[in-house]
Amino acid sequence: MKDESIRKNLEAIARQNIPEDINLWPPLAARLERKDALSMNLKWRLVWTVLLVLLGLFALTGVAYAFYRYFNNDAGLQSVSNAGLLATVNATAQPTPNPTVTLPEPVTAIGDSQTLAGVRLTLDWIYLMDGRQAFGFSADGLASGKTLGMPEMGFGQLVPEQYSGASLAIKEDAQPVTGTYVVNQIVRDDATFGKTDTRTDVSITIPLLDANGQVLNTFRFAVKDELVHIVPLGGGDIYSTTANGLEMSLDWVRLNSASVQARLCFVPPDGKDWRLVSPTLQLGTDPNQLASVTPVPASGPISITNENGMRCQVVSFPVSTQGAQAFILTAGDLATPAGETLKGDWIFNWYQLPSQEEFPGIAPLEPAPLSTQDIGSATTITLEKAYADVFRMVFVVSIKSPQAGLVISNATLKDAGGAELNNGLGINSQPDDPPGRFTVELDPANGFEFAAGQFKGQLTLEIGDQFGSSSSQAQAHFSLNIPVYPAIAFDPMQTVTANGVEMLLQRVKVTPSFTKAYLCFQKPTQADWGIGSMSTLKIGEDTGTLFYSMLLFDSEYVGKMSSMREPGWISPVKTGHCLAAGFTVGHHGKPEVLTLNIAGLEQSAPEVIPNDQLQAVRKKLLAQGIDMDLVTSSGNGGGGGGPVITTKPAGMTDEQVMQLFYETLGYYHPGPWTFTVDLNP
Amino acid sequence: MDELGAIRRLKAGDIGGLEVLVTMYQVRAVRTAFLITRDSAQAEDAVQEAFLQTYRSIRHFDPARPFAAWFMRSVVNAALKTALKTARRGPAGFDPDGAWWEGLPDEAEPVEGQVESSEFQGQLWESMQSLSPRQRAAIVQRYYLDMSEKEIAAELEAAPGTVKWLLHAARKNLRALLSERTDK
Numbered sequence: 016m017k018d019e020s021i022r023k024n025l026e027a028i029a030r031q032n033i034p035e036d037i038n039l040w041p042p043l044a045a046r047l048e049r050k051d052a053l054s055m056n057l058k059w060r061l062v063w064t065v066l067l068v069l070l071g072l073f074a075l076t077g078v079a080y081a082f083y084r085y086f087n088n089d090a091g092l093q094s095v096s097n098a099g100l101l102a103t104v105n106a107t108a109q110p111t112p113n114p115t116v117t118l119p120e121p122v123t124a125i126g127d128s129q130t131l132a133g134v135r136l137t138l139d140w141i142y143l144m145d146g147r148q149a150f151g152f153s154a155d156g157l158a159s160g161k162t163l164g165m166p167e168m169g170f171g172q173l174v175p176e177q178y179s180g181a182s183l184a185i186k187e188d189a190q191p192v193t194g195t196y197v198v199n200q201i202v203r204d205d206a207t208f209g210k211t212d213t214r215t216d217v218s219i220t221i222p223l224l225d226a227n228g229q230v231l232n233t234f235r236f237a238v239k240d241e242l243v244h245i246v247p248l249g250g251g252d253i254y255s256t257t258a259n260g261l262e263m264s265l266d267w268v269r270l271n272s273a274s275v276q277a278r279l280c281f282v283p284p285d286g287k288d289w290r291l292v293s294p295t296l297q298l299g300t301d302p303n304q305l306a307s308v309t310p311v312p313a314s315g316p317i318s319i320t321n322e323n324g325m326r327c328q329v330v331s332f333p334v335s336t337q338g339a340q341a342f343i344l345t346a347g348d349l350a351t352p353a354g355e356t357l358k359g360d361w362i363f364n365w366y367q368l369p370s371q372e373e374f375p376g377i378a379p380l381e382p383a384p385l386s387t388q389d390i391g392s393a394t395t396i397t398l399e400k401a402y403a404d405v406f407r408m409v410f411v412v413s414i415k416s417p418q419a420g421l422v423i424s425n426a427t428l429k430d431a432g433g434a435e436l437n438n439g440l441g442i443n444s445q446p447d448d449p450p451g452r453f454t455v456e457l458d459p460a461n462g463f464e465f466a467a468g469q470f471k472g473q474l475t476l477e478i479g480d481q482f483g484s485s486s487s488q489a490q491a492h493f494s495l496n497i498p499v500y501p502a503i504a505f506d507p508m509q510t511v512t513a514n515g516v517e518m519l520l521q522r523v524k525v526t527p528s529f530t531k532a533y534l535c536f537q538k539p540t541q542a543d544w545g546i547g548s549m550s551t552l553k554i555g556e557d558t559g560t561l562f563y564s565m566l567l568f569d570s571e572y573v574g575k576m577s578s579m580r581e582p583g584w585i586s587p588v589k590t591g592h593c594l595a596a597g598f599t600v601g602h603h604g605k606p607e608v609l610t611l612n613i614a615g616l617e618q619s620a621p622e623v624i625p626n627d628q629l630q631a632v633r634k635k636l637l638a639q640g641i642d643m644d645l646v647t648s649s650g651n652g653g654g655g656g657g658p659v660i661t662t663k664p665a666g667m668t669d670e671q672v673m674q675l676f677y678e679t680l681g682y683y684h685p686g687p688w689t690f691t692v693d694l695n696p
Numbered sequence: 697m698d699e700l701g702a703i704r705r706l707k708a709g710d711i712g713g714l715e716v717l718v719t720m721y722q723v724r725a726v727r728t729a730f731l732i733t734r735d736s737a738q739a740e741d742a743v744q745e746a747f748l749q750t751y752r753s754i755r756h757f758d759p760a761r762p763f764a765a766w767f768m769r770s771v772v773n774a775a776l777k778t779a780l781k782t783a784r785r786g787p788a789g790f791d792p793d794g795a796w797w798e799g800l801p802d803e804a805e806p807v808e809g810q811v812e813s814s815e816f817q818g819q820l821w822e823s824m825q826s827l828s829p830r831q832r833a834a835i836v837q838r839y840y841l842d843m844s845e846k847e848i849a850a851e852l853e854a855a856p857g858t859v860k861w862l863l864h865a866a867r868k869n870l871r872a873l874l875s876e877r878t879d880k
Contacts, residue, residue: 021820021839022839022840022842024816024817025731025820025835025836025839025840026840027817028731028817028820028821029727029728029731029840032727032730032736033723033727033730033739035723037722037726038722039718039726039740039743039744040715040718040719040722043718043744043747043748044711044715174773176769205745205770205774208749208752543698543700543701
């Protein structure tokens with residue numbers, strides 16, 4: 016019975032029973048449209064719109080609580096304001112506290128004890144979240160160098176997914192010794208997720224080690240029918256980092272009072288005897304000040320294990336962990352005994368050590384929810400101004416409260432019949448605004464347009480201590496009766512050819528604050544080409560960069576992309592790619608000229624460039640005097656990454672380096688395509 | 697739109713991204729689920745569940761990792777759950793006397809090979825019915841999805857030894873069952 020024979024015959028059995036032309040989409044779409052699923056998903060969609068926007072800005076600006084669009088950076092809204100189209104409302108309401116503000120359930124107290132080799136270990140508590148799991152323990156009799164090794168947790172029939180690191184913190188400076196273990200992984204019953212609570216049996220093993228790190232015995236605990244709490248994922252600790260084509264993971268971290276141990280794993284390139292030679296640790300009490308902490312080199316023997324082609328090294332740093340909250344671990348270079356060296360920026364940031372993590376019932380949750388008295392009697396929300404056109408609605412809002420730090424956490428627009436109308440949500444606060452003033456922008460739920468004319472409906476504003484509906488603590492409702500400015504359509508049907516690609520500007524739709532351009536082009540290759548992010552649109556004296564681009568048609572996907580088409584829009588081409596491009600520049604009342612400049616076409620570069628491509632491009636760029644790498648990381652807060660430019664020719668900007676990088680990879684096709692349209696009201 | 701584009705759209709809440717992923721993966725996913733559940737309707741249900749799970753949990757997906765492996769793990773899990781439920785109720789509607797496997801051989805095979813292969817497929821399929829759902833899932837992961845033991849272990853977050861043992865037991869059972877049927 017050969018493997019290939021089994022494979023071929025399984026393939027044949029499957030092919031015979033399941034035809035090639037099955038189509039699961041219609042029943043799936045129907046299931047997705049069911050009310051229960053839709054309401055949950057719309058909620059997530061809203062939350063994620065906000066989160067993505069905020070995360071994007073954090074990445075760009077590095078400023079906490081930055082907002083995604085400033086009024087003074089929005090030419091369309093500025094001209095709306097200048098033209099007097101921003102209506103004064105000045106309606107004030109007292110928010111009603113949400114009835115559902117409750118503290119999460121506390122950890123489960125256990126109290127089971129075992130004694131092995133003179134050490135009495137007590138499992139004090141356990142707390143399961145679907146994205147991370149934790150327990151706390153205390154120990155008596157840990158003497159003569161005995162200590163505890165990295166625990167393991169099992170979850171009955173549930174198979175953990177997406178392991179992304181674990182940590183163990185042991186406080187040995189008091190009796191009994193106490194410790195906390197946290198592991199990041201998904202533990203979830205797929206069949207019941209989102210419908211009913213998941214409960215699972217839990218098994219815990221904790222090795223007892225001697226002074227040489229050898230296992231003396233193993234403590235075993237079992238917990239029955241433990242609740243898995245649904246808690247939003249968070250964190251941001253980095254589990255794996257890819258640099259110079261090599262992925263390295265920080266498998267676990269173990270903290271004692273006077274040292275930190277870390278296990279780093281990687282697949283040795285070319286099967287050679289690569290070893291970490293210069294790891295360092297920056298451990299600190301302030302996560303924002305870690306960069307200024309002097310790196311401590313690893314000391315003592317470094318243990319090396321090889322498992323299934325993976326090499327793992329446990330490195331130890333002699334540092335006091337007293338009060339430590341976060342660290343940066345830099346893996347440093349790899350080297351072989353023969354003297355070869357492999358450099359890479361394998362850097363791991365951990366912003367919350369288990370010893371500092373607060374679990375409900377172990378430590379109070381901060382900040383505490385607003386009290387009913389604060390909200391009900393002394394807090395007001397004023398809807399100062401409003402503007403609406405078919406592409407967006409904008410409201411200027413202010414909060415007055417004795418409680419500092421309140422923000423608009425969510426906003427919902429409903430029509431007179433109670434149907435939700437908004438999807439995208441942006442919340443903006445200008446640096447020179449008085450505290451508590453925000454601009455709230457809502458985009459149409461269907462992704463296309465609000466109805467022009469007079470809008471009658473309700474705006475619900477939620478307030479809380481941070482953004483996102485999950486943090487909302489109170490809400491206020493405002494009745495709206497405001498004009499919605501229509502879009503004026505122009506159909507220039509202009510064609511421009513550049514760099515072998517013909518592009519058609521079919522239509523532009525313009526409101527006082529926004530412009531949408533409908534473009535079609537033949538793609539340079541069969542790939543996911545779109546217009547470049549450096550595209551600009553100018554009307555009169557106002558210029559805006561690309562705000563969004565929405566796929567309307569792609570002849571490679573005829574019949575499969577119906578959900579992305581705009582109602583009523585008909586593709587002017589039979590082959591090629593059409594999209595709608597939005598710009599925050601508007602037009603109102605007077606003849607003006609619109610100039611649309613598409614600088615180039617871009618493919619969506621994969622978040623991880625295949626290593627062979629990356630190394631080939633790095634080699635080409637090196638010949639042009641550019642030394643750069645793309646470093647990617649993933650962890651319990653999602654993935655990320657970015658370029659590291661070490662050397663570049665004098666006078667060249669980082670942006671030019673990156674454009675050359677993507678052009679060399681084949682992900683950028685330079686233009687430009689420039690269109691001019693006379694706008695006559 | 698490529699896979700990454702579809703994932704990005706889905707992460708942003710655009711259901712169109714899921715439609716693209718369904719188009720890309722539905723056939724292989726349903727075939728995988730079928731080999732585990734042994735029932736095409738149950739296989740389609742399991743894969744729909746896997747796509748719904750993808751829709752719900754795409755926010756947790758790390759794009760640095762291959763989507764296919766991540767998604768097929770959901771498919772195997774969903775199919776395994778269905779198979780485990782079915783196993784408690786008794787075997788699914790497999791008719792050993794039926795002509796279900798007629799015409800199974802690869803079209804490229806010579807006639808002699810087709811006969812031999814058809815017989816082998818029948819024996820293989822019948823033998824797989826006798827495996828436990830978990831062993832069947834391990835066989836499908838190893839041979840149909842072409843995953844290494846290390847990959848299976850990584851996907852299941854199980855110790856490599858556990859997977860090795862599971863596959864060993866499955867192969868041993870399969871060999872014994874095939875041998876029995878060949879001898880008859």
